[in-house]
Amino acid sequence: MRRGLPRxxxxxxxxxxxxxxxxxxxxxxxxxxxxLVLIAVLWAMSYNLALGVAGMPSFGHxxxxxxxxxxxxxxxxxxxxxFFTALPLAGVVAALAGAAMAVxxxxxxxxxxxxxxxxxxxxxxxxxxxxxxxxxxxxxxxGLPIDYWLQSDRTYLLVVxxxxxxxxxxxxWIVASPFGSTLMAIRDNELRTAFLGVSxxxxxxxxxxxxAFLTGxxxxxFVGLDQMSFPLLLHWSSSARPLLMxxxxxxxxxxxxxxxxxxxxxxxxxxxxxxxxxxxxxxxLLLGLVLFMPTGIAGLAxxxxxxxxxxxxxxxxxxxxxxxxxxxxxxPSP
Amino acid sequence: MDAVFAQVVAxxxxxxLLFLVASGLTVVFGMLRVINFAHGALYMLGAYCTYAVAxxxxxxxxxxxAxxxxxxxxxxxxVALEVxxYRRVYRQEHLNQIVLxxxxxxxxxxxxxxxxxxxxxxxxxxxxxxxxxxxxGTQVPVYSIVVVAVGAVIAALMWLLLARTTVGWxxxxxxxxxxxxxxxGVNVDLIVTAVFAVGVWLAALAGGLxxxxxxxxxxxxxxxxxxxxxVIIIGGVGSIAGALLAALLVGxxxxxxxxxxxxxxxxxxxxxxxxVLVVRPQGxxxxxxxxxx
Numbered sequence: 001m002r003r004g005l006p007r008x009x010x011x012x013x014x015x016x017x018x019x020x021x022x023x024x025x026x027x028x029x030x031x032x033x034x035x036l037v038l039i040a041v042l043w044a045m046s047y048n049l050a051l052g053v054a055g056m057p058s059f060g061h062x063x064x065x066x067x068x069x070x071x072x073x074x075x076x077x078x079x080x081x082x083f084f085t086a087l088p089l090a091g092v093v094a095a096l097a098g099a100a101m102a103v104x105x106x107x108x109x110x111x112x113x114x115x116x117x118x119x120x121x122x123x124x125x126x127x128x129x130x131x132x133x134x135x136x137x138x139x140x141x142x143g144l145p146i147d148y149w150l151q152s153d154r155t156y157l158l159v160v161x162x163x164x165x166x167x168x169x170x171x172x173w174i175v176a177s178p179f180g181s182t183l184m185a186i187r188d189n190e191l192r193t194a195f196l197g198v199s200x201x202x203x204x205x206x207x208x209x210x211x212a213f214l215t216g217x218x219x220x221x222f223v224g225l226d227q228m229s230f231p232l233l234l235h236w237s238s239s240a241r242p243l244l245m246x247x248x249x250x251x252x253x254x255x256x257x258x259x260x261x262x263x264x265x266x267x268x269x270x271x272x273x274x275x276x277x278x279x280x281x282x283x284x285l286l287l288g289l290v291l292f293m294p295t296g297i298a299g300l301a302x303x304x305x306x307x308x309x310x311x312x313x314x315x316x317x318x319x320x321x322x323x324x325x326x327x328x329x330x331x332p333s334p
Numbered sequence: 335m336d337a338v339f340a341q342v343v344a345x346x347x348x349x350x351l352l353f354l355v356a357s358g359l360t361v362v363f364g365m366l367r368v369i370n371f372a373h374g375a376l377y378m379l380g381a382y383c384t385y386a387v388a389x390x391x392x393x394x395x396x397x398x399x400a401x402x403x404x405x406x407x408x409x410x411x412x413v414a415l416e417v418x419x420y421r422r423v424y425r426q427e428h429l430n431q432i433v434l435x436x437x438x439x440x441x442x443x444x445x446x447x448x449x450x451x452x453x454x455x456x457x458x459x460x461x462x463x464x465x466x467x468x469x470x471g472t473q474v475p476v477y478s479i480v481v482v483a484v485g486a487v488i489a490a491l492m493w494l495l496l497a498r499t500t501v502g503w504x505x506x507x508x509x510x511x512x513x514x515x516x517x518x519g520v521n522v523d524l525i526v527t528a529v530f531a532v533g534v535w536l537a538a539l540a541g542g543l544x545x546x547x548x549x550x551x552x553x554x555x556x557x558x559x560x561x562x563x564x565v566i567i568i569g570g571v572g573s574i575a576g577a578l579l580a581a582l583l584v585g586x587x588x589x590x591x592x593x594x595x596x597x598x599x600x601x602x603x604x605x606x607x608x609x610v611l612v613v614r615p616q617g618x619x620x621x622x623x624x625x626x627x
Contacts, residue, residue, distance in 0.1 A: 057429060096535065107615035111367055111428050112571065116611065119563050130597065197364040236560065240436060247433055276447075283440035290434045291419070294426055 008172060016165045023157045031153040032225065033269050035160050039166055039221045040245060040265045042164045044257035045171055046214030047242035051249035053175055054207040055187030057114040059239050060101055060121030061215055066234030068094040068216025070128060070135060074227035075145040083147050087163070090214040090220035097124065098212020102205040109190070118236055140230030149222060160221050167214050174210065175254060183207050206275075215242075247291060250296030259297055289332040341589040347478040347547070349585025350485030354540035355558050356565040357577045358490070358533020364531050364572020365509040365529060367428060368420070371435040373537055374559030375442035376531050380408050380538030381550045382446055388545065394460040397546065402559050405538035412534030416527055425527075439555065459546035481543055488536070496574065505529060509572055530534050564607045570620015579618055 023034050043065060050056045067091035105116045106286035128135045150156050174180050186194045186200050192198045223229050232238060241264070242257075249260025267285075272278040281291065293300050359373050387400035415438060423431045433623075458464075459477055466473030496502035507515040508525045516522045540558075565584055569576030584603050591599035610617065 051429075057432075106610055107611065111369060112430075115369065115563050115567065119604060119607055121562070121569060122560055123608070124600065126601050128605065130601065237556070243429070244433065245435075247429055251429070277444065279440050280444040280448075283437045283444065286433050286437035287419075287441070290423060290426075290430045290437065294423075294430050 009169065011243075012165060012172075012324045013171060016161060017251075019161055020158060023161065031157045033266070035153070035157045035225055036269065037217050037265045038157075038160050038164045039225075040241075040261035041258045042167045042207075042221070043215055043218040044245035044249070044261040045254075046218065046243045047169055047212045048173060048246045048251060048254075048257040049174065049214075050208050050211040051243070051246055052257075053180060053187065054183040054211075055158035055203055056102070056105075056204060056208060057111060057132060057235060057243075058101075058117045058208070058211075059114045059243065060117030061242050062236060062238030062240070063121030063124040063217045064094045064098050064101075064212045065219035065222075065232045065238060066128065066229075066244075067097050067124060068219030069223045069229045069233050070219075071216065072220035072223040073141045073144055074134070076146060076227075079142060080145070083150055087220045087224075091216045094216020094219065095167065095209045099205055099209040100213070100214075102208035103210075106201050106204050118239065121239055122236055125231060125236070128234055129231045135231070136248055138231060140228060144223065144227040144229075146224060156224060163217065163221060166204070167217060171214065172254065178302070179203070179206075210225050215306055227275055232305045241249075242288065249300075250300075252295075252299030253298035253302065256296055256298035258293075338590070339470065339472050341593045343474050343478050345586035345589030346582060347481045347585070348588060349582035350482050351540045351544055352558070352561055352565055352585055353485055353578050353581035354488065354536045354543075356562040356569075356581055357489075357574050358530075358536045359562050360566045360569070360572055360577045361509070361529055361574065362533050363566065365505075365512070366526060368424070368431045369428075369435065370533075371432065371559065372415070372438040372442060373435075373533070374557075375439040375446075376408055376412055376468075376552075377537040377558050378446060378552075378616065379411070379442060380404055380541030381545055381554065382450050382455075382541075383407065383538075385457050385545050385550050386450075386544030388457055389455075392458075392460065394462045397457075397460055401539065401542045402625060403456050404542055405535045408538035409531050409535045413527060413531050416530045418522075420530070421523075443555055448589060450550075452552055454549035454551040456469040456549040457545040463546065477546060484543065489574070492574055500508040535609035561603065564603050566617070567607050568610045568617055570617025572621075573617070573619045575600070576617055576619030601606065 019034065023031055026034075035289075043061075047061050050058050050061075054281070055288070071090040071093045072083070072086040075081055075089055076083065101117055101120050104120060105113045108116060129138060131137070148158065182193070182203060183196055185196075186198065186203060190200055219233065220232070245260035246257040247260065247266045248263055249258065250256030268278065271281060289296075293301065355377055357374070359370060362368060362370055362373075383404040384397075384400045387404060388397045390396065395573050419434060419438070420431070425436050463477045463480060467479065468474075495500075495507060504515070504520045505525055505528075507518070507520055508522050512522050544554075563582060565577055565580045568583065569578070569580030583606065587602050587606055588599060591602040595602065
């Protein structure tokens, strides 16, 4: 895993340069779409640190995203500090909330953990929704004062791009570190890892807090785009978004969630503007995804790639490509 | 004092409806480890269809007819979904099941929005169910008594069925350990479908029962689902008695909360949930091993 890192860094840099070049040359609307996609990429990839790497299915990441958003919003409104002071604060506050969520949640595991995070996230939603004096209640917060030079769509896109790339590289580094390997060991066999002397709960809480930190940053970045924040960001329907992005892309591939984020946000903006039946379309698409592509797009790509490589090797050796198709592996091993 | 008693009655009514919805969800979750996000949508479907049928006639007969026919229709849909779709993902990862049920919830809710529109619909209760009965010095709405009685009868029947019949033994065996039950000759697939059907029937019935007392609106599916999750967590996964206890507790917390702490009433339920989680993570009547699977 470690050996692959420099090459992937080059890839990240290349993608960053391409997005930056495309970003500065397209119109304002496309710049906003790109910004939204980038924020979603960070959200989905930090979410997958909890789900795919640590094996903690969270249904409460909407609340963490919203907590990050409201932190930035409140700091901007009440303190007059710069956006760049508010952004790390958003990460810290979200990480604290995430740690609290994980401490309560890790009293159980698996799917039940998910139900707990959903209910706890709903608590955060209700607090924000009803604390009218602080959060503006159902109306949310609008017209927040942001640093003057960040108000151009183009500049803001570049700032978001830089932050997201930094976050993604940090995530890649974490996943490849011994900490990341231990998390995956816990995911694959909790009991055995515990017997090796690993403090399972502590590592899980730490992983969840890191995931929450970057999710909070993503939420903060969202506030900078339109200088507003609203309670729906914390709602459980918002929590479904990173989960769906991750599952569309694939949980076991590191870049899977990014693919899912691009597809979900992209299709939402492009198709959602066209049809009022977007939710219906989304439902049908998800149904198709589960029934026909249960390992996500990355999983499908991986199994296709394996099949191709396998049949190529096979045909070189035996000259009978027809025999290779039926017995190729159908699903990738995680 | 009168106000408190009135809120207690309202809380018990709400709690019984919540029990009907949550009991199906908790058993399916305990047995299959499937979180059925479409459960709330089926509840809403029951409510809208009951409204559609019962609003055509004004008498009690119309409502009763709707409450008999509509849940059966929703069950037919639920069984079709279980056999055609859910079954295909039981052996897949849990997350795929979640996406499947979430997608169905989105589709059903959106189709209902397209059919019935976004405006709240409300049904006037038939005259026979509208009045009050003098009880302990105050007027108690007849309809509340009916709902609480229906809920109590259903809870008793469920307990009898599960604890006292061979069918109940098989269901409990399938919940505890589907593999062993299957190898001992229990038809687990059939039991799964049957339990699923009963759960859907209860949800649709609860949806229908709410129509005379609260407006039918888009979004009621999500609201009931979140409350049901709180009930499951408080009562304990897979436990019907726990669901009954927790549902009544949640109902009372909400209604008395409105009286005493009006600004944070909706939060109180979740505070209760967090307290239970800290003190007893498996829920009031749940078993530990079921939350660690």
